[in-house]
Amino acid sequence: MVVVNTILAFLSVLLYAVPCLSVDSPTLAGPIGPHCTQGTKLVGRGIGSNVTIADVPTYFISPTVAPGEGQPKKVLLFYSDVYGAFHTNNQLLQDYFATQGFYVLGIDYFFGDPIQAHDGEVGWNQAAWFQKSRQQAADALPEWIAAVREQYGSDAKYSAAGYCFGGIYAMQAGASDDFVAAAFAHPADLTENHFNQLKKPLLLSCAETDATFPTTSRNRAADILAKNKARYHLQVFSGTVHGFATRGDPADENALWAMEESRRSIAQWFNRFSK
Ligand SMILES: *[C@@H]1O[C@H](CO)[C@@H](O)[C@H](O)[C@H]1NC(C)=O
Numbered sequence: 001m002v003v004v005n006t007i008l009a010f011l012s013v014l015l016y017a018v019p020c021l022s023v024d025s026p027t028l029a030g031p032i033g034p035h036c037t038q039g040t041k042l043v044g045r046g047i048g049s050n051v052t053i054a055d056v057p058t059y060f061i062s063p064t065v066a067p068g069e070g071q072p073k074k075v076l077l078f079y080s081d082v083y084g085a086f087h088t089n090n091q092l093l094q095d096y097f098a099t100q101g102f103y104v105l106g107i108d109y110f111f112g113d114p115i116q117a118h119d120g121e122v123g124w125n126q127a128a129w130f131q132k133s134r135q136q137a138a139d140a141l142p143e144w145i146a147a148v149r150e151q152y153g154s155d156a157k158y159s160a161a162g163y164c165f166g167g168i169y170a171m172q173a174g175a176s177d178d179f180v181a182a183a184f185a186h187p188a189d190l191t192e193n194h195f196n197q198l199k200k201p202l203l204l205s206c207a208e209t210d211a212t213f214p215t216t217s218r219n220r221a222a223d224i225l226a227k228n229k230a231r232y233h234l235q236v237f238s239g240t241v242h243g244f245a246t247r248g249d250p251a252d253e254n255a256l257w258a259m260e261e262s263r264r265s266i267a268q269w270f271n272r273f274s275k
Contacts, residue, residue, distance in 0.1 A: 028217040029167065029190035032130060035211060036082055036164050036188065037115060039089075039247020046091025048104070054147040056140050059085040059106035061098040068101075073156035074274045077148065077173065078106035079166025081246050082133075084114030089246050090163075093263060097161075100267040103152065107144055109137035133165070141169060149178060157274035161266050163246050164188050164212075174200045181273040183266040185245035188212050195224040201231040203269040205262040210242040235265060 048061030059078070067073070076097050080090045085106030094104045108114075110133055118124045149158065159181045162170030167187025171194040174182030183203035190213075202225070206218055218236070225232045237244060237258035248259035 025191035025193040025196075026220075027191055028195070028221055029187045029213040030211070032082060032165060032188050033212055033242075035242040038241075039243040040249040041247070042089045042092055042250065044088060044092055046088070046095050048091060048094060048098070048106075050086070053105065053107075053151075054140070054143040056144050057086075057108040057112065058144075059091060059094055059104075059108065061095055061104045063101045063103060064095075064098045065101050072274065073152050074102045074270065075148065075152050075156050075158045076102040076104045076270060077145070077158065077160040077179075078104055079109075079160060079162035079169040080106055081164035081166060081243070082110075082115040083246075084108055084110045087114065087116070093246060096263050097267055100271065102159075102267070102270070103156075105148055107137075107140065109133065109140055111136060137169065141172075145178065157270075159183070159270035159274065161185075161270075162187065164243070168194065171195075171198065171202075174198045174202050176200075181270050183269055185262055185266075186210055186213060186242045190221075192220070192224060195221050195230075196228065198225070198228070198230050198232075201269065201273055202233075203266055204232065204234045205245055205265065206234065206236045207240040207242050207244050208236055208238050209240070212242055233265070233269065235262070237262070 048059050051058050051060045078085060078094050083090060085108045090106060094106050097104045118129065158179045160170045160173030160179055162168065162184045164186055165188055167184040168189050170182045170184045171190060173179040175197040179200055181201040183205065185205035186207050204221065206213065222234050239254045240258045244255060244258050245262040248255035250256045
């Protein structure tokens, strides 16, 4: 019995000491749910292009404003929701970031198979699609990020914005020395560890009502960040739901304001740390 207790104590110390081993870290943002595919499809078309980086299709747009004198290049890695980087709403969002001086690269970690490719498909296995997509993303991201960094060099300032499905990759960026700042809006699949491991400034752009990242989790996340003396900014938009930052209804004044203010804040946040 003593031996068993000692072993258990040793194991729990190990789990504590090596955060990436603590698979039991409490969940703060839950899995993809029905509201991850609700919202408005925007009208328009992005002006970026489809490039291939490390064998991954990537939505790409250069800054549409001239860089300031002597300013470093600003590169924004865009981690999309389940609709993918080529979805109209996400194209328009990425184009906005280009108007703020960023090179924007949106990885298509769905490899041409985003969730809407299965609209109306009878007997579609969403859980299998989801697992496949997470695996593809995990496999592709390291080389894709390395290729982007090789392209822009070590003097450029890299930031990462993640939405819903992509929130977890923004958190990984924020835990890495390769990035200057990170941001997410209505994230999925986060644990307390993601917040504990954060090294870089984080902007949290949140809906008032979000079953995936509910108020209790949001508050817990803020407590962790404060306790760790992290550099963060938490914004909550009243009258909004999960998806507001990418799929708000432009005909609804409050929804449009929140969607625009979210992206504006994220651009300013990244600008602040990209000097
Ligand atoms: C982007 O280009 C790749 C490679 O040519 C192609 O497979 C993919 O369908 C293209 N994606 C879009 C959205 O055009």
